[in-house]
Amino acid sequence: MRRTLDLLYDAAAWLAALAMIGVLVWVLLSIISRQLGFNIPGTDAYAGYSMAAAGFLALAHTLKRNEHIRVTLLLGRLKGRAGQVLQMWALSVAVLLAGLFAFYSVRLAWQSHAINDVSTGNDATPLWIPQIAMGIGTVVLLVAFVDEWFLQWSGKRREAAPGEALHNE
Template sequence: MRRFLDFLYDASAWLAALSMVGVLVMVLLSIAGRQLQFNLAGTDAYAGYAMAAAGFLALAHTLKRNEHIRVTLVLGRLTGRARHALELWALTAAVLLAGLFAFYAVRLAWVSWSIHDISTSNDATPLWIPQLTMAIGTLVLLVAFIDEWFLELRGNRRVVESEEALHHE
C-alpha cells in the first residue's frame, strides 16, 4: 500500500510538472504570436488552466515532502502525548477540510459536465476539463491527509523540521 500511495503522490507531482511545462509552452506561443503577427486563440486561457492544474496537482506531493507552511510556534514547544494529540487534532481538521474541498471540487466538475458549461473566453473550452484537474488534485490531497492521519495515529509519522524554519520564528 505504501508503494502505491507514494506512486500516487509522485504521479500527481509529475502531472503538475507537465502542467508547468504547458504554462511555458502557452506563454511562449503567445509571445511568438505577437512577434510574428499571428494569433493563437485561447493561449492565455490554456496557460491559466495549466497553472491551476499545476497548483492543485502538486498539493499532495508538497504535503508529503513537508513543504507546506506550518505554524509550529506552539507545536514546537510540545513533546510526547501533548504533541501527538495536537498533531492528531490538526490532521483531523485537515482531513475534514480537505474532504469538503474535494467534495465541492468534484461536484463543480460534475455540474459543469452535466450542464455543458463552457469557458466565456474565445477558446470555448468545456469547463469540466480544467476543473477535473482541481478535483483530482483535491482528492489526492485528501488521500494524503488521511495517510498522514493514520501514520500519526500509529506513531509512524516523521516530520522533519528544518533548521531554517526554526531560525525564522
C-alpha cells in the same frame, strides 16, 4: 500499500510538472504568435488552466515532502501526549477540510459537465476539462492527509526537523 501511495503522490507531481511545461508552452506560443503578427485564441486561458492544474496536482506531493508552510510555534513547544493530541486534532481538521474541498471540486467539474458550462473567453473551452485537474488534485490531497492521519495515529509519522523547512531557500 506504502509503495502504491508514494506512486500516487509522485504521479500527481509528474502531472503537475507537465502542467508547468504546459504553462511555458502556452506563454511562449502566445509571445511568438504576437511577434509574428497572428493570434491564437485562448492561449492566455490555457496557460491559466495549466497553472491551476500544476498547483492542485502538486499539493499532495508537497505535503508528503514536508514542503507545505506550517505554523509550528505551538507544536514545537508541546512535547509528549499534548503534542500528539494537538497533531491529531490538526490532522483531523485537515482531513475534514480536504474532504470538503475534494467533494466540492469534483462536484463542480461534474456540474460543469452536466450543464455544458464553457469559458466566457474566445476559446469557449468546456470548463469541466480544466476542472478535472482540480478535482484529481484535491482527491489526492485528501488521500495524503488521511495517510498522514493514520501514520500519526500509529506513531510512524516522521516530523520535519526544525531547519528542514528551509532547505529549499
